[in-house]
Amino acid sequence: MTRLFVAELLKLRTVRATWGFVLVAALVAALATAGNIGGQSANDRLDSEYQFRIVLDASFAAVILSLLLGMVLVTSEFRHGTIARTLLATPRRGRLLGVKLVAGAATGLGLMLVTFVVTAAIAVVWLGFLDVPLEPSDIVDAASRAFVGAVLAGVLGAAVGGTVHSQVGALVGSLVWIFVVEPLCWVLLGLLDLNGVAEYLPASSVGGLVDSSGDGLSFAGSVAMSLAWVTLATALAFLRLKRRDIT
Amino acid sequence: MIEVEGLTKRYGATLAVDDLSFSVAPGTVTGFLGPNGAGKSTTMRAILGLVRPTAGTTAVLGQQYRELDRPLRRVGALLETFDAHPGRSGRNHLRVLAVAAGVPTSRVQEVLALVDLNEAGRRRVKGYSLGMRQRLGLAAALLGDPEVLVLDEPANGLDPQGIRWLRDFLRSLAGEGRTILISSHVLAEVAQTVDEVVIIHRGKLIRHAAMAEVEALAAGSTTVRSPDADRLATLLTRERLEARIVGEGRLEVAATPERVGEIAAANGIVLHELSVARATLEEVFLELTGEPGERGA
Numbered sequence: 001m002t003r004l005f006v007a008e009l010l011k012l013r014t015v016r017a018t019w020g021f022v023l024v025a026a027l028v029a030a031l032a033t034a035g036n037i038g039g040q041s042a043n044d045r046l047d048s049e050y051q052f053r054i055v056l057d058a059s060f061a062a063v064i065l066s067l068l069l070g071m072v073l074v075t076s077e078f079r080h081g082t083i084a085r086t087l088l089a090t091p092r093r094g095r096l097l098g099v100k101l102v103a104g105a106a107t108g109l110g111l112m113l114v115t116f117v118v119t120a121a122i123a124v125v126w127l128g129f130l131d132v133p134l135e136p137s138d139i140v141d142a143a144s145r146a147f148v149g150a151v152l153a154g155v156l157g158a159a160v161g162g163t164v165h166s167q168v169g170a171l172v173g174s175l176v177w178i179f180v181v182e183p184l185c186w187v188l189l190g191l192l193d194l195n196g197v198a199e200y201l202p203a204s205s206v207g208g209l210v211d212s213s214g215d216g217l218s219f220a221g222s223v224a225m226s227l228a229w230v231t232l233a234t235a236l237a238f239l240r241l242k243r244r245d246i247t
Numbered sequence: 248m249i250e251v252e253g254l255t256k257r258y259g260a261t262l263a264v265d266d267l268s269f270s271v272a273p274g275t276v277t278g279f280l281g282p283n284g285a286g287k288s289t290t291m292r293a294i295l296g297l298v299r300p301t302a303g304t305t306a307v308l309g310q311q312y313r314e315l316d317r318p319l320r321r322v323g324a325l326l327e328t329f330d331a332h333p334g335r336s337g338r339n340h341l342r343v344l345a346v347a348a349g350v351p352t353s354r355v356q357e358v359l360a361l362v363d364l365n366e367a368g369r370r371r372v373k374g375y376s377l378g379m380r381q382r383l384g385l386a387a388a389l390l391g392d393p394e395v396l397v398l399d400e401p402a403n404g405l406d407p408q409g410i411r412w413l414r415d416f417l418r419s420l421a422g423e424g425r426t427i428l429i430s431s432h433v434l435a436e437v438a439q440t441v442d443e444v445v446i447i448h449r450g451k452l453i454r455h456a457a458m459a460e461v462e463a464l465a466a467g468s469t470t471v472r473s474p475d476a477d478r479l480a481t482l483l484t485r486e487r488l489e490a491r492i493v494g495e496g497r498l499e500v501a502a503t504p505e506r507v508g509e510i511a512a513a514n515g516i517v518l519h520e521l522s523v524a525r526a527t528l529e530e531v532f533l534e535l536t537g538e539p540g541e542r543g544a
Contacts, residue, residue: 003346003347003349004347006346007343007344007346007347010339010342010343010346011332011335011343014335014336014339014342014343015332015334015335016334017334076332080330080331080332081330081331082330082331082332084292084297084326084330085326085330085344085387086347087297088295088297088318088319088322088324089318089319089344089347090347091295091296091312091315091318092313243299245292245297245298245299246297246298247288247289247292247297247298
């Protein structure tokens with residue numbers, strides 16, 4: 001299992017797309033952090049949850065990128081036809097899916113690590129320059145949520161990729177779901193006074209892990225719902241992968 | 248070593264493989280032949296656990312492929328063209344496989360040298376020609392130094408030079424005592440390499456025979472040209488040999504040239520030509536598969 005996991009990481013490391021994801025995560029984190037520090041007044045910077053927000057706001061894009069990279073991890077095998085050779089090395093499909101899920105978690109961890117380092121570097125230097133004292137407990141709290149969010153997003157991405165297989169379908173479908181379908185569901189459910197139900201939808205559940213607004217599900221509730229969606233997607237991926245003929 | 252028992256594979260309404268059974272003995276090189284669409288690739292993918300049989304079983308080294316421990320170290324496979332991520336170098340593709348297979352990464356350089364891709368190994372696969380991809384595929388198949396090789400149309404897309412290289416390469420692999428199942432839709436392509444042939448058509452087994460047996464089928468009649476062809480035909484018929492006139496002064500006789508020559512000489516008949524008329528291996532192959540018009544299907 002370990003060697004298969006290392007092979008998956010080597011696959012990621014040896015294509016440029018992965019580094020593109022890392023670069024985008026770092027850039028977005030830098031921009032979000034700079035905006036959150038430069039765009040706030042001195043009073044706002046002393047707000048009790050200010051540093052908590054800086055970390056989570058910078059992490060949001062990394063969570064989405066983790067989801068997408070998790071999908072790429074699986075769908076690129078189908079896109080480039082390498083799935084046959086991968087299955088020749090790992091013929092037990094359940095095991096392969098398990099390795100992909102763990103690799104998805106690792107990509108989420110990696111992307112969030114880059115995001116956190118960039119965010120921390122900018123924030124520590126800039127806030128130090130502004131004489132704003134650091135709040136380590138807030139930062140640790142936010143960072144742990146962000147890491148959990150990215151890991152779960154990476155796993156969910158790999159599971160969705162294992163279900164959909166078409167790279168374009170998975171990536172475009174997910175973005176449409178996150179930015180169009182689910183917001184529409186929120187509106188429609190709101191009209192029916194069912195806002196509470198919308199909080200349990202997949203993007204809201206995972207997004208809730210790095211939501212600094214305090215609305216929606218609690219962190220524990222978001223973790224539980226995210227795990228539920230991961231479990232469902234994994235079950236579908238297993239069935240799909242097991243039945244598919246590689247022709 | 249490789250066993251296929253009652254294999255049937257149906258894709259919707261299409262019956263790709265129909266109750267196919269054959270086995271490949273250890274240490275032999277077997278050509279798996281049939282026209283395009285005969286079911287060769289489906290069968291090979293079923294052997295490798297990539298396609299789920301509708302019915303029947305397949306086994307390699309006495310086990311289902313998916314039950315093999317570290318399968319790449321026991322079975323090497325090349326499936327038509329070598330599919331690869333275009334942005335990854337050939338060397339990195341092999342490194343990934345080596346890690347997954349539990350093979351030392353030092354082996355990567357060895358197999359790259361073996362297929363003459365030493366220099367190109369560092370280049371991205373998107374810059375590879377089809378021939379280079381095939382070589383990379385063979386390198387991947389040989390990475391685990393397996394005792395069994397399953398090669399699906401390895402000569403596809405190769406130029407004549409590449410085909411010659413492949414033939415020599417396969418001969419050297421066969422010389423090492425590996426068990427090889429190699430598919431092709433061109434009998435002559437594998438004739439010099441294989442010990443046995445399994446011929447299928449429309450998913451059904453047509454013939455499983457030694458290559459020598461198939462070559463014997465190609466041995467044909469004798470062509471004779473003579474200014475006295477009519478008299479010679481009469482004499483040959485009197486000797487209970489089947490002789491027919493196929494053109495002006497030209498006969499085709501179901502007998503050896505020696506026998507025809509003896510009869511002609513004994514009767515003072517002048518001959519202008521006395522030659523063996525052999526069917527080509529492809530003609531034999533097409534005759535066995537029965538549908539010469541469908542070769543491109």
